[in-house]
Amino acid sequence: MAELPLWAWIAAAAVLGLLVGSFLNVVILRLPERMTAMWRQEARDVLELDAEEAPLPPGIVREPSHCPHCKHPLSAMDNIPLFGWLLLRGRCRYCKTPISIQYPLVELLSGVLSAIIVWKFGPTWPALAGLVFTWMLIALSGIDFRTQYLPDQLTYPFLWIGLLLSLLPMFVLPTSAILGAAIGYLSLWSVYWLFKLLTGKEGMGYGDFKLLAALGAWMGPTALLPVILLSSLVGALLGGGLILLRKHQREVPMPFGPFIAVAGWFWFVAGDWLLQSYLQITGLR
Incomplete structure (x- = not known):
């Protein structure tokens, strides 16, 4: 297998960065909510109060992506990093609620910065x-x-x-x-x-x-x-x-x-x- 040129590694890093950026959006949105709910639950345990009946917010890995407003699961096409948001024109396919600009910005930032890292250090x-x-x-x-x-x-x-x-x-x-x-x-x-x-x-x-x-x-x-x-x-x-x-x-x-x-x-x-x-x-x- 011939050695890949640097530009190919940079392009691969950009694509990987876009994919990871999609996951980073999940971390950014779900981790604080999960942490807050667990803190509240731990506080109720310390105070010997009855546990809340409301379920914990979605986890980072197991629960599939869904619209934060209508909770409808997203299709594979909707989940394409950056391009999914553009194809949907920034609105949920099902309830038409505007989708935060955070999603494509984080994905784009992750892709660009990942490409710069590989350009800097090489493969x-x-x-x-x-x-x-x-x-x-x-x-x-x-x-x-x-x-x-x-x-x-x-x-x-x-x-x-x-x-x-x-x-x-x-x-x-x-x-x-x-x-x-x-x-x-x-x-x-x-x-x-x-x-x-x-x-x-x-x-x-x-x-x-x-x-x-x-x-x-x-x-x-x-x-x-x-x-x-x-x-x-x-x-x-x-x-x-x-x-x-x-x-x-x-x-x-x-x-x-x-x-x-x-x-x-x-x-x-x-x-x-x-x-x-x-x-x-x-x-x-």
Whole structure:
């Protein structure tokens, strides 16, 4: 079998990304609802209250895809990533309710970013790890954007995968991975408590600490400062833009996790280039 050219691998990654993006939509929508229902159930058990008769929300894997409004199961044609939404013109085939633009956006984002990862690393094991890195960040960003949750069910595996990959090593050595995870967590933890002591308010959640710790485990401690600076810049630009457009009220909290994820992915892919460009511009190299 002749070796495939790079463009073929990139195209395959894009198609795989579209398919995985469809699954990521399920994770983004169903995992928080499932978590909330289980928390409520556990709380009733602790308080020794009668269990709720309502069934748990659909799981991530077993229950087939269906319209959130009319609950009608979707056909295979409706489930085609990106193109299914276009063919349906953004409306449910059965009840004609508008389908959220989130579905095609997540699928398209997953496809494009997956293709970029393979273009960056080629058909290698680091590319496979990079795809997992990308898909995790998309799922976490989507959940945080919708619910302001960064669930432990995703942040902890993300962290442990980064630590385990350092044993190979793949991106960083074990020492760098451990230091990156510890410094990443403690840096935002310190900012959280300093802000809370000064203002009496919570500026971010513990999920943000865990997400930055996971990025530190994947990329080492040297990536943390650029990621924090980039995420602050992205947050200021997007947050300021939304406030100016009056699509987001000043007093309403804005999730910080998606900004950390965007900065982390960008540094993962282009960090070396950005650092070299900075050194050349400043004359430090």
